Amino acid sequence: MGAFLTLGIISFLYKDNPWYKFCEALFVGISAGYWFCTVFWSQFVAKLWDNIYPTAGQPRQYVYLVGGILGLMMLLRLVPKIGWFSRWPLAFVVGGTAGAYLIGYALSNGMKQVKSTILPLWVSGNLNATVGNIILVVGTFCGLIYFFFSKEQKGTYGKVAKLGIFFLMITFGASFGYTVMARMSLLIGRMDFLFGTWLGLIK
Amino acid sequence: MRKEVPLIITFLAGAFFIADYFIPHTGFSDLAAKINGWAIIVLAASYILGVLNILRINYGRVAKREKDWILKLILVLCMFFMLGAGIFGGITEGTLFDWFFVNTFTPMQATMFALLAFYIASAAFRAFRVRTVQAALLAITAVLVMIGRVPIGETIWKSFPDFTEWIMNVPQLAGKRAILIGAALGAIATGLKVITGLERTYMGQD
Amino acid sequence: MNNRKISLVILISAIWLTLCSQILLAQEAAPPTGTKFDYHWFDTNRLNVFITLAIVFSAILWFIARAKKGKSLFIRRIAGLDAIEEAVGRATEMGKSVLYIPGIHDMNDIQTVASMIILGNVAKTIARYDIPLIVPIRQPFVVPVAEEAVRQGYLSAGRPDAFMKDNIRFISDEQFAYAAAVNGIMLRERPAANLLLGSFYAESLLLAETGASTGAIQVAGTANIHQLPFFVVACDYTLIGEELFAASAYLSREPKLLGSLKGSDLAKALIVLAIIIGTILETIGVKWFTKLFVVQ
Structure with missing residues (x-):
């Protein structure tokens, strides 16, 4: 199966063809499902579920519910009347990114490079x-x-x-x-x- | 509520993560890790929207029997197959999910990556059709670095590998630093505009 | 700000502060065993970063304030950014679509944030010409942001009816599955213009080369240095590093955003000055100045 798919993808070098199209559809479909499941178990369950229902002896961390609520707000996009609520988690992620990356760029791309250039x-x-x-x-x-x-x-x-x-x-x-x-x-x-x-x- | 609250949230979240760098307080760092966890949960939740987006776009095409509709159907079926296998059967080694990952996903991923070799050859052909002084500089430097990294380079001139190293460590680095410093300022300005709400196109305003 | 807005600010700030203080208090009451609890509220080792950021922020905000007062601000021509309009124009003439690829990273990359801002401006231009704008996306969280940006662009152009939600397409989170699908779009839907703006990695070459083979006019931009050579070779115009971040101000021509570009330039002038002074001091054996830029 690996060889069939490998050759299918390589066939794209010749031109766009039904074999490649089939492999592309398979690749996109499988990978979309793959990543959904991976994220579901390693991020959603690990960060939300496991913190609220931890293994015995560990304290429950209800603070992660805030993340759950924000995630739920994200899904409100599906309800047009209250879809604007999704801007709250959107603002939270974009704002947080702006702050964190601003610092990251200032340090690694900015100050470190200036220091290394002073010779x-x-x-x-x-x-x-x-x-x-x-x-x-x-x-x-x-x-x-x-x-x-x-x-x-x-x-x-x-x-x-x-x-x-x-x-x-x-x-x-x-x-x-x-x-x-x-x-x-x-x-x-x-x-x-x-x-x-x-x-x-x-x- | 629709306009102001997102702007305030953007500001608070941005300011918080800037402050996090300067505040060594253990409790604060722990809080930052938790808030980061919220972001991870939000990003994870958005995958549901992603799956629904794939479904909506492809359903329309399949329903209308548009060109290549059968491929769209295969795409959606593959996605649901992996979803079912991964959620109900788990994603650990030895599961059906894992088998499909190893036997279909991995070879296609590796092949796409390997295609880069062909594309880089085509890009090199494009690069070496020198039309301007700038393009010539790019092409000549590329050739020198390529030769210096293969054994034939040393055969031509004993110090070729050292010369290549020098190119990488001096003129290459000079240009790279200028780009990095410039990008840092651009990122800072963009971040600041987003945090202060001056830039909010991405959020919609209706 | 009216009273409603002020009370809203106070309310949200109060919720935020209460939440933070509660967690901090809980943490201080029961610090994790085996770790040293740091009670300091400012890391003095990072004072140099704080001062540098304060200077850069002040420069940017000062110019934004000047721009708001109506001072005219000159910005030179940036060929790569002018090319975006040229590309849209060509697509219009040919009656074909424009493909906008916003990179492969999530919204937690500032380049994607910058790309979404540019997308809004591009959508505004495209809306006037009534041609399709296709946006394939790798990260699901970027989908709603792109939808908002494009919808806003169409709204600003007075064409909300022309906005087609189905053209904002989530493809797959897998880097090369995404590249395979976008290559497919390039070959089957034959857009007349490809705009590749954002954070790109190894797929940059696959996309740019396929795009070039279709004869589409291509404008690319990224701050990822290792991908820039491929864009330079395979695309008609390339936005290098900071030019990508400058795009939103340049395209929108909004005075306050142009002000931020000016501020950024002032900060750059100060950096150049610091390099000159530092180099002279280093050459005569004075080292303390260089240490000001050491980051912990």
Whole structure:
């Protein structure tokens, strides 16, 4: 069955065809059911039911009922007249996300990167490090200039922004090249399954 | 009630999770974990809406006998089959649910992932049709990094792998940092607009 | 704010505070055994983060306040964002649909939040032209948010009747099943424009390449660095990192939102200044400045 489905998905490379369509329908249907059940047991039951009806000896944590009520409000979308209640849990999740992610981005993308970019432009006795540090600082500086939205990119300022784009392109190129090999190994894995595990042509 | 309450909830939830980072009080951290648990329950409840959405959209197509209706029917039947197997039979190893997961879901998932190799080849072809200086920079860097990561690179030039490392650690990192810092500011501004209610398109206003 | 609104604010705040205090009191009364209970209400090791955030917040809020007073704010052209309107225009000319892919993460990712805001603006534009807007979604919680955003967009354009709920489609929570289905939509429904805006991972290449093969005009944007190269290669325009977050202000042209972009730029100028000062100090051997950016 694994080989039939594997070949069905691969057939998409030729063109959209009934075999692929069948595999797609199967994949989407099975995965939708799979994730519903996984979430039901690992999140809904584990967080709500198990906290309100815990194993013997554990205290009941009724505070999780609030989550249950919010979840119920979410389902009120199905009743048009009172569907607007679903905006409450929606607001709760979006607001919480905004707060938590704001902090996350400020730390890992912001302050940590600024700290790592502050480097000495002269490293005594180490030309490699000196050149590397200068390129790193200049590259980051020019890249940040590109992201300014308040000023037209003209004249010297425009040239600096353009240099910033060049650095971004080098970043994309390097990242692209780096990923190619990783993706190739995935393909080799599937070919190994078809020609080795299934057909036994590779030992 | 319809407009104000969601805005207040957004503000309180956002401010709470910002405060959570600065408040080391154990009780507060414990409370934050519980409130996070509420969010998990809400997200889990939304799966019911998801299943109903799939049902509504595909039912219409099956009922009207639209093109490929039989595939939509297969999709819905597969979903219900897995739902039944998972809810009534459990999801642990050795169950029917698990058997279907291993024998249908896993190979298709792995194959889709493996298709990336073909797509990346096609993307590389696109990337190497150089039209501008910027595209040339991207293509040249990609080629240099690719060569540096395979044994032939070292055969061409002994220091090729080191050179590739240098590209990754210096010019690549410079561009990456600029993107990361910019994205941080964008995320902070978006978060702030959402928390203060300046941005509420996503919530509807009728 | 009228009295009703004030009392509502007080009521909800009171519920919130009561709930929090009750849990805290219960926790303090019976701290978990074996763990050290921390009674501090502010982590002084994180004072630098607090001050940095306070500066960034002030910069953004100050410019928003200025914008509200009617000060004119210049924002440069962002090609990728102009391209969204161009893409919708092309779809209209061809009488075909627009496919909006909001990434694969849930609403607990700020990129998805940003994407939903952009979706609202895109819906507003599309509503004027009477072409279908298809939104395939991977996470079920995003479905109601997308419905609200699109409905609001159609409402703002004065076309609530044109809103089609069935075009906001939940596909599957599985990343590659989602990619397989979206590829199917691209090939079978042949949208004239594909907008891929949000948080993307490995499926980015599958989607962008399939989209490119159909000849659709493609505008993509994400803050996930590892996926950006694929978008740059396979799409007509790419919004890089911060440009994705700037989209809502740029597209809506609402002064207060443009103000936030200006504020963000001021914060960026301060960061550039900090890097310059820090680099000079590091070069002459002064280290204390760099330590200001250490996060615990």
